[in-house]
Amino acid sequence: MSQVFYGNNTNLRVFSAIPFLYKQAVRSVNQDDESLLAHREKELFGTGVCCFTRKSEGLCVVLFSLVELSDQEALDNNMGAGGCMPARKTEAQQKNHLSRVPHAKPAFTVGDIKRAIPPHCFQRxxxxxxxxxxxxxxxxxxxxYLATTYFHHLPSPLSYLAWPAYWIVQGCVLTGLWVIAHECxxxxxxxxxxxDDTVGLILHSALLVPYFSWKYSHRRHHLNTASLERDEVFVPKPKSKLSWYSKYLNNPPxxxxxxxxxxxxGWPLYLTFNVSGRPYDRFACHYAPNSPIFTSxxxxxxxxxxxGIIxxxxxxxxxxxxxxxTWVICIYGVPLLIVNGFLVMITYLQHTHPSLPHYDDSEWDWLRGALATVDRDYGVLNKVFHNITDTHxxxxxxxxxxxxxxxxATKAVKPLLGEYYxxxxxxxxxxMWREAKECLYVETDETKGGVFWYQNKY
Incomplete structure (x- = not known):
């Protein structure tokens, strides 16, 4: 097991008063290091010791592998005397979701992240x-069955409540099926x-989604996330390329x-006309086999x-x-509209946030692009949507x-990702309302060309 401690002193030690930690001094760490990096990593009696520093916080962070943690109460008592406390984000840190995430190349690699995840997590x-x-x-x-068997027996006031409830719940459940097809x-x-292709084709076609078309364009989205030139969906525009009427929509109505x-x-417009997608040199459509979105x-x-759609x-x-x-609209049509709405909302909120950077070709790389997304909390819907919302x-x-x-896997990688998560x-x-207000266009970073951030001032 591992435990992280913050310390305000430059010199941090593994205190010999704690009986279940191996006795070993950790070399002093200079708090003025420019970036978060591994200062020392050493195997000691099977116990990994690793020191990190972060200049922006003026804190030293030490990661210890503990031999025993059976007596957590004793650990808490001993920590009171040594100047080290279990690492916890301050209340301000927990609430400040809008602080920009790091945009420099991280010290860790994709291989480091994969090694932090238990191997069974990759097994299907x-x-x-x-x-x-x-x-x-x-x-x-x-x-x-409930809707078609019992709703027509309900008196008028109850039926007016039953149908909206059916539409919302059915739409949420069908969104979960959409997510499974997306996994295929x-x-x-x-x-x-x-x-995978058979199940995905059946499920997506049943929801009027062109399975292979979406599969290929979505794969390109994953290959080019946060790239202003090559990303496939919700690609933000610089201020100079906004439509003339955009400023007139920058108000509550x-x-x-x-x-x-x-x-x-949004969803049918994207599939049919590539609205909010990557610009192509000719007409792009998910239903057209000769569309520039696809290869021969x-x-x-x-x-x-x-x-499948036909x-x-x-x-x-x-x-x-x-x-x-009317029957088809009530049973199928309205829930499908809710599915489409959730799909657009989930995708939009995963990639649109004031804290997230975008990159042009001079700065973009795959790892930083993949990290330029955000996990969201949808409450009980996280489970209904198979956690696509909070593990993105x-x-x-x-x-x-x-x-x-x-x-x-998310819990395993969060300590390694740190501020990049x-x-x-x-x-x-x-x-949705905040991002629609705050994230109108992107402008380049004042100190780092090639890195772009959301802005909203006209």
Missing amino acids: SLICSFSYVAYDLAITFLLY GHHAFSDHQWV GRIITLFTTLVL RERLQIWISDA VVSYLLYRMALAKSL VVHHLFSTMPHYHAME QFDDTPFYMA
């Missing part, structure tokens, strides 16, 4: 993955690519219109994606003829990791 289980599909489908059909696109569902349009129409080797699978659309047409268009940082680092290991527990509905 076909049975476990299918259990989540079965669970979500069971709830989906249960809600469908990352080859995180099983060890068999054909299984304008933000309401913008958010409503984004949540309701991918075009056949784009046709397969389109065929089949589901025809089934919905037949259901509308048999039941009525580790998902960008290792996208083939299944979602049911992502929480454990960003988590914001602002309620998502408040965060």
Whole structure:
């Protein structure tokens, strides 16, 4: 096990009064070191000792591997006399989500991060993955059964409440199924690519998503995250390239219109017209096999994606003829709008935050780009959405990791990532409003060219 201690003194020692720590002095650490770096790493009787410094905080941070932690109370008592206390963020640090994260190249590598994660977190289980599909489908059909069997028997006041409740809950559950299909696109569902593509194609087509089209464009997003030239989705613009009408929307009514349009129409507009996506030299569309989004080797699978959409659309047409268009809208259409809204919101909030940098080609590299994302807290919906919301940082680092290991992996990497890890527990509905107000365009850093930050002043 490991424990981190902060100390205000330049010289930090492993106190011999603590019986369950190996006795060893740690070399003095200069608090004026320019960056967070490993000052010393040594194996001592099987106990790792590593010192770090951070100039901005004026603190020395020492990481000790403890031999025994069976008597936590004794540890707490001994710490009172030595000038070292268990590391905890101050209240100000916990609340300040808007402080810019570091943009310099980190001292750690992707290999270092991977070694910090338990190896079993990278193992995919076909049975476990299918259990989540079965669970979500069971709830989906249960809600469908309740709505079609009992809602028409309810008196008018109750029916007006029952249908909105059905739409919201069904939309949330179907968003969870969307996330599982998204995992299939990352080859995180099983060890068999054909299984992943089959399950992903069925689930995404059922939600009117072109599976292979999304898989390929989303893969490019992961390869180019936070790159102003090559990222695929929610690519911010510099102030000079904003639309002429943007400044007229920079007010509460304008933000309401913008958010409503984004949540309701954002997903189909992105798929059809590449709105908010990377600019291409010609028309880009997820439904067009010859779109510049795709390579020539991918075009056949784009046709397969389109065929899946056509089949589901025809089934919905037949259901509308048999039941009525109103029935299809109530049972399927409105929940699908909620799925699309959550999808856009989740993606937007994962990559839009005042603390996150973007980079041009002179500064961008894959690791810093992958770290330029933020974990969010959606409350109980974190579980409904299979934790895609609060484990997105580790998902960008290792996208083939299944979602049911992502929480454990996130906890394992947070101490190593340090200030490069960003988590914001602002309620998502408040965060949407704040980001729509604060994150209007990007401008280059005053002291570091090639690094861009969100601004909102016209």
